[in-house]
Amino acid sequence: MSKIVSVEGLHYAYPTIHPDEEKTWVLRGVDLEVEEREFLSIMGPTGVGKTTLCLALNGIVPQSVGGTIRGDVIVDGLNTKRTPVPDLAQRVGVIFQEPETQLFNMSVESEIAFGLESLGTPAEEIEERVEWALAAVGMSEFRHRSPFHLSGGQKQRTAIAAILAMRPKILVLDEPTASLDPIGKTEVFSVVRELRRQHGMTIIMVEFESERIAEFSDRVVVLRDGQVALEGTPVEIFKQVPLMHEIGLAVPQVSELADCLNQQHATDYVFTQLDEAYDTLTGPQGIAAKGSQQ
Amino acid sequence: MTGKTCLETRDLWFSYEDGPSALNGISINIEDNEFVAIIGQNGCGKTTMVKHFNGLLRPTKGQVLLYGEDIVGQPMGTLARTVGYVFQNPDHQIFNATTRAEIAFGPTNLGLSEAEVRERTDDALERFGLMPHADRQPAMLGFGLRRKVSIAAVYAMQTPVLILDEPTTGLDYKSTLELMELITDLHWQGRTIILITHDMRIVAEYAPRCLLICDGKILAHDDTRSVFKQRELLQSTHIEVPQISELGRRMVPHGMQNGILTVPEFCDAYSGLKTKS
Amino acid sequence: MPIVVDLYTKRESWVHRADPRVKLIFVGASLVLLLVFKNLFIMLGALALMHLLHWSARMPVQKFWFIWKTLLPVGIMMTTLWVIFYPTGTPLLEIWIVKITALSIAQGLVLGLRIMSMAFAVFAWLYTTDQPSLVRSFVKLKMPFEWGLVLALALRYIPTFQGMYGIISDAQQARGLDYSETKGFKRARAMMPIFVAMVISSLRASDQLAKALESRAFGVRGVRRTTLRDIHFRPVDYAYTAILLGVIVVSLYLNIALDFGKHAIRLL
Numbered sequence: 122m123s124k125i126v127s128v129e130g131l132h133y134a135y136p137t138i139h140p141d142e143e144k145t146w147v148l149r150g151v152d153l154e155v156e157e158r159e160f161l162s163i164m165g166p167t168g169v170g171k172t173t174l175c176l177a178l179n180g181i182v183p184q185s186v187g188g189t190i191r192g193d194v195i196v197d198g199l200n201t202k203r204t205p206v207p208d209l210a211q212r213v214g215v216i217f218q219e220p221e222t223q224l225f226n227m228s229v230e231s232e233i234a235f236g237l238e239s240l241g242t243p244a245e246e247i248e249e250r251v252e253w254a255l256a257a258v259g260m261s262e263f264r265h266r267s268p269f270h271l272s273g274g275q276k277q278r279t280a281i282a283a284i285l286a287m288r289p290k291i292l293v294l295d296e297p298t299a300s301l302d303p304i305g306k307t308e309v310f311s312v313v314r315e316l317r318r319q320h321g322m323t324i325i326m327v328e329f330e331s332e333r334i335a336e337f338s339d340r341v342v343v344l345r346d347g348q349v350a351l352e353g354t355p356v357e358i359f360k361q362v363p364l365m366h367e368i369g370l371a372v373p374q375v376s377e378l379a380d381c382l383n384q385q386h387a388t389d390y391v392f393t394q395l396d397e398a399y400d401t402l403t404g405p406q407g408i409a410a411k412g413s414q415q
Numbered sequence: 416m417t418g419k420t421c422l423e424t425r426d427l428w429f430s431y432e433d434g435p436s437a438l439n440g441i442s443i444n445i446e447d448n449e450f451v452a453i454i455g456q457n458g459c460g461k462t463t464m465v466k467h468f469n470g471l472l473r474p475t476k477g478q479v480l481l482y483g484e485d486i487v488g489q490p491m492g493t494l495a496r497t498v499g500y501v502f503q504n505p506d507h508q509i510f511n512a513t514t515r516a517e518i519a520f521g522p523t524n525l526g527l528s529e530a531e532v533r534e535r536t537d538d539a540l541e542r543f544g545l546m547p548h549a550d551r552q553p554a555m556l557g558f559g560l561r562r563k564v565s566i567a568a569v570y571a572m573q574t575p576v577l578i579l580d581e582p583t584t585g586l587d588y589k590s591t592l593e594l595m596e597l598i599t600d601l602h603w604q605g606r607t608i609i610l611i612t613h614d615m616r617i618v619a620e621y622a623p624r625c626l627l628i629c630d631g632k633i634l635a636h637d638d639t640r641s642v643f644k645q646r647e648l649l650q651s652t653h654i655e656v657p658q659i660s661e662l663g664r665r666m667v668p669h670g671m672q673n674g675i676l677t678v679p680e681f682c683d684a685y686s687g688l689k690t691k692s
Numbered sequence: 693m694p695i696v697v698d699l700y701t702k703r704e705s706w707v708h709r710a711d712p713r714v715k716l717i718f719v720g721a722s723l724v725l726l727l728v729f730k731n732l733f734i735m736l737g738a739l740a741l742m743h744l745l746h747w748s749a750r751m752p753v754q755k756f757w758f759i760w761k762t763l764l765p766v767g768i769m770m771t772t773l774w775v776i777f778y779p780t781g782t783p784l785l786e787i788w789i790v791k792i793t794a795l796s797i798a799q800g801l802v803l804g805l806r807i808m809s810m811a812f813a814v815f816a817w818l819y820t821t822d823q824p825s826l827v828r829s830f831v832k833l834k835m836p837f838e839w840g841l842v843l844a845l846a847l848r849y850i851p852t853f854q855g856m857y858g859i860i861s862d863a864q865q866a867r868g869l870d871y872s873e874t875k876g877f878k879r880a881r882a883m884m885p886i887f888v889a890m891v892i893s894s895l896r897a898s899d900q901l902a903k904a905l906e907s908r909a910f911g912v913r914g915v916r917r918t919t920l921r922d923i924h925f926r927p928v929d930y931a932y933t934a935i936l937l938g939v940i941v942v943s944l945y946l947n948i949a950l951d952f953g954k955h956a957i958r959l960l
Contacts (some may be wrong), residue, residue: 207912222900369589500866510888524868
């Protein structure tokens with residue numbers, strides 16, 4: 122698989138209001154590579170620059186926001202500093218946290234069609250893609266609903282469909298479930314799971330829900346102080362429980378459990394998912410072990 | 416908990432203007448110094464019910480009593496002395512030029528003397544670690560800090576009852592813990608805490624009691640462990656217990672005790688099991 | 693959730709199916725004709741026709757009621773002011789210095805009815821045209837797409853901002869903000885916490901919206917924008933337009949050349 126995203130030594134500071142105000146560098150040398158069809162999750166404490174990084178992937182940072190940038194972000198062979206944002210938007214679709222401001226049309230259908238209309242897609246093709254995108258997120262019956270009559274989960278799914286319709290190679294989701302209730306979260310994660318399985322897209326997801334991250338991700342990147350602090354598979358990352366807590370991040374409870382048990386019983390359990398933990402703890406290594414002592 | 420009743424609703428019904436019934440006959444009793452988490456899907460009536468406690472909404476039918484007195488007779492200004500409400504989105508509250516002014520807003524509205532306002536503001540700034548930002552514009556602070564400012568601003572009103580609507584949404588693990596420790600402290604100080612949240616983990620770890628609302632009706636109001644044991648009930652309302660509770664439940668046939676809430680609990684219980692086998 | 697600005701009422705009717713541009717022409721024609729004619733009976737006839745139009749567009753009673761409720765106070769006020777300040781002809785009644793004449797009553801009523809009919813014409817257009825078609829019709833009439841987008845966004849976000857106002861108002865009241873006592877300017881000052889928080893929230897929302905638009909490839913250079921649901925003039929739309937133009941021409945002829953409908957009570 123080839124690299125589809127390459128972030129090289131990325132430094133970024135937002136523009137200051139007063140000219141002699143000191144710049145605050147939000148990103149301080151981020152190096153990151155993403156392979157095609159990979160599912161990468163990004164974690165980091167509040168305010169560390171996760172959203173900034175997402176915006177750097179489709180050129181909004183720095184082109185629309187201004188500020189000072191050093192280093193490069195290459196996406197599908199294009200440099201995000203030089204390629205116009207609308208062109209990048211066709212390759213990188215970004216879904217934001219807040220449903221209210223990313224659904225700006227009066228119906229689900231016109232929302233999904235908007236991007237394609239901007240790109241000058243012929244009407245028949247728009248029709249095809251709208252149908253496809255609706256089906257991909259399970260919103261086909263909601264085609265003519267207005268955004269006021271959708272639940273949080275439905276809104277976010279519509280936002281995903283609106284981006285999907287443009288057929289980007291890369292999907293970036295910035296805390297897509299932060300403002301949703303449990304049902305909404307489940308809906309969105311199901312869609313993400315399906316996109317992964319059926320459509321083989323490259324997905325970059327910023328999230329706090331460590332248990333979901335463990336379920337979906339090929340790799341996890343942890344940001345701290347504007348840089349990549351940890352990188353690896355979910356197993357590699359989540360077994361470092363004290364470090365993750367120090368950085369300020371949660372790990373799946375079963376990973377915490379593994380850490381706890383390892384300390385108490387000198388075992389070396391590694392759990393990132395519930396079934397794993399159940400199988401191990403009820404199996405020969407766990408309580409079913411013969412004659413175990415502690 | 417002191418045994419005294421703090422908030423009581425008697426057959427409370429509420430409908431929004433030309434809307435369906437949002438609350439369908441709620442009768443509950445929240446005791447003084449209770450710490451209760453209110454859970455349930457969006458649209459089920461959590462916020463609607465809680466808005467009756469500080470007079471933002473008045474019942475369509477039924478009664479709401481605060482420390483024994485009907486809220487209907489009392490204007491919002493009076494109720495605000497007793498019931499503090501922190502809204503979900505800090506940006507719906509923040510409007511001042513400095514953090515200090517923002518926090519002082521509430522106490523000033525209560526008609527306190529300048530000296531008293533200053534004292535309370537300083538106390539809140541200290542408590543929430545906001546002193547370094549006291550003279551900065553709160554709207555320009557990062558999200559986590561803005562969240563703290565909005566909570567500190569209501570804290571400074573020193574109300575015996577504190578309602579927090581999803582205070583940990585969007586916060587990372589460390590900030591969440593910090594905040595929950597603070598809320599626990601406030602509980603120990605004697606306040607009544609009402610916490611609306613979707614995060615079952617913090618309910619399990621911090622809230623001694625739990626109230627489940629669905630379709631405008633109360634389905635459960637009990638200590639958290641008992642509520643979490645009611646699997647079918649929670650499933651019917653699409654509430655998922657924390658991962659560790661689910662693991663504990665699955666291992667009950669293997670001897671695990673029922674109603675595990677936290678990782679340390681599981682760990683201890685498991686160690687007990689292991690030594691037996 | 694109260695949606696005050698979603699005027700579009702979806703129904704199956706010839707009015708709904710008509711091209712939005714035809715409806716816009718209708719509004720223009722109504723304006724011209726209602727201004728040109730000054731006769732009470734013509735106005736009553738016009739108002740009756742407007743009701744007939746709404747009925748044939750299958751509008752529910754609440755929609756009629758909404759227009760009456762909104763415009764009636766204005767209509768009554770205009771009629772009353774006219775009667776008081778512009779008496780003409782022989783007085784029927786004299787109250788203090790106010791002379792009330794039959795003619796001025798008729799003229800006043802013409803004014804009031806005119807407002808009502810105008811409102812019905814405009815609402816006939818807005819009730820039967822959905823927002824995308826509305827914007828599309830303006831764009832086809834050579835308005836730049838960006839203006840249409842601004843209009844569309846405004847319509848879309850009004851309920852959102854109404855909701856935001858409600859929440860912010862609640863949040864500030866929960867902190868003891870009490871503005872129920874004061875009136876007028878003092879009240880506006882007391883509501884500052886709400887206004888400022890609204891402005892800040894709106895700015896944040898605009899920023900997010902801008903990013904969302906950009907992420908949807910808005911602003912692509914050198915590409916002609918397409919539309920999923922375009923609007924096209926059907927033969928029957930041409931017929932409607934011809935009829936409307938015909939009515940205008942005939943009415944203007946009758947009015948200007950033959951003095952028809954210029955007097956409030958007499959038709960000729």
